[in-house]
Amino acid sequence: MGPVPIEFLLFGLTLAGIAVFHRLTLEVALIGLGAVVLYKLMFAGFRDGPGLMGLVHHLASEWVPLVNLLGLLTGFALLANHFSESRVPAELPRWLPKDWKGGWVLLIIVFVLSAFLDNIAAAVIGGTMARPLFRDKLHTGYIAAIVAASNAGGAGSVVGDTTTTMMWIAGVSPLAVVEAYVASLAAVLFFGILAAIQQQRYSPIVKEAPAGLTVDWLRVAIVTFVLAAAIGTNVVVSGFFPDHADGLPYIGAAVWVALLAGSALRRPDFSLVPAATRSSVFLLALVLSASLMPVEQLPAPSWRSALGLGFVSAVFDNIPLTALALEQGGYDWGILAFSVGFGGSMIWFGSSAGVALSNLFPESRSVVRWLGAGWHVVVAYLLGFAAVMLITGWNPTPEGFLRGHAQLHQSIPFDAGWDRR
DSSP states (O other): OTTSOHHHHHHHHHHHHHHHOTTSHHHHHHHHHHHHHHHIIIIIOBTTBSHHHHHHHHHHHHHHHHHHHHHHHHHHHHHHHHHHHTTHHHHGGGTSOSSHHHHHHHHHHHHHHHTTSOHHHHHHHHHHHHHHHTTTOOOHHHHHHHHHHHHHHHTTOTTTOHHHHHHHHTTOOHHHHHTHHHHHHHHHHHHHHHHHHHHHHHSOOOOSOOTTOOOOHHHHHHHHHHHHHHHHHHHHHHHHOGGGTTTSOHHHHHHHHHHHHHTTTSOOOGGGHHHHHHHHHHHHHHHHHHHTSOOOOOOOSSHHHHHHHHHHTTTSOHHHHHHHHHHHBOOOHHHHHHHHHHGGGGSTTSSHHHHHHHHHOGGGOOHHHHHHHOHHHHHHHHHHHHHHHHHTOOOOOOBTTTTTOTTTTTOOOOOSOSSOO
16 A cells, blocks of 8 residues: 555554553464465465465474474473462562562562573563562563563673574674673663552552471472573574574573473473463564564664664564665664664563563553553663663664675574564
8 A cells, every 4th residue: 555565564463462552462362373374375475485385485484483482482481380380479578679679689580680691581580470479460661671671681682582592593692692681680670660660559568478388499400400401502593503503493492391301300381381372372473463464674774773673573583684684784783783682571461571571470461451451661762762762872884884794694593582582
């Protein structure tokens, strides 16, 4: 319709439907995906060709990240249950401050964890710790803050986020990405304090741990083993075998192999899998829809376009955005890492961490409620961006610097949230 491709209009209607009918998010996402696929089958064609064969080739190129994401989301749902049943979260009142600062310290813990873990795992662990700490009553603004802390923590680490891992493989120095922490720290200081005060007023922190509590250290060991398997697989495959990174869903498989191996000691609660799968299919539908959008190029690299990509990332998969930026060149990679990494925190389905946490707190699945209660996350994005621009400035890599990197087109590992977003 005019200069706007029909696919974008269909995708926009899907996102609007999710915002309005937040109790039917899976149905809306699947209907939207079906409409986009049908339009491209009948009229527009796919990136790899027209008709049914074009669709088959497209799915063949997308199945690895989709299966990876499915494995991570469902696996981390079981991991969260292991962590909850270990009774470590119930011990937190012994160690955290007894007022709003306790909630803020918990967000800092999530931030630090996400520098080494997948942001999905960091967000889920944060939500699992917060549950007993606040008597199962979490303010939506605090839920948004947990997601934002997980995304902020991964933005400056090449093993903390899929987009930064992509940059690393493409030849960007890990030190060039670290400057994202300037923005992330400014952001978490702002939204973290406000969200902690929100939560303390809504449901005060538990001041004392239950008497006679015994930690199940076997479950703690299983959680540690699963996380180590995920991190180790990510580092080994991305760092030593990048040519094979997009061949199989290694990270999702590693999580499930570790979970099943640990079942000899403590059996996971497999009854959680159907609900986690339903939530995962919702995100997979959005990710697949986004992959079908005709995004052939980005605006000219500048701090303004990087700022805008953060808002785009709240509704559009940041993996293809990052891939296009790497091919285009000319970006400040630390600033871009913050933009596409943190931007998805602004809406509950804007990142895989948000979707994963909504499994624990279904009441957060409302765009209006998320934006209304989590307004501080949006402001924090702008403050963080302003902070990194003032402190480090815009220092782009010369355009085309990465285009000759042999691995760029061979390996783009992703699952929309090893964050997406």
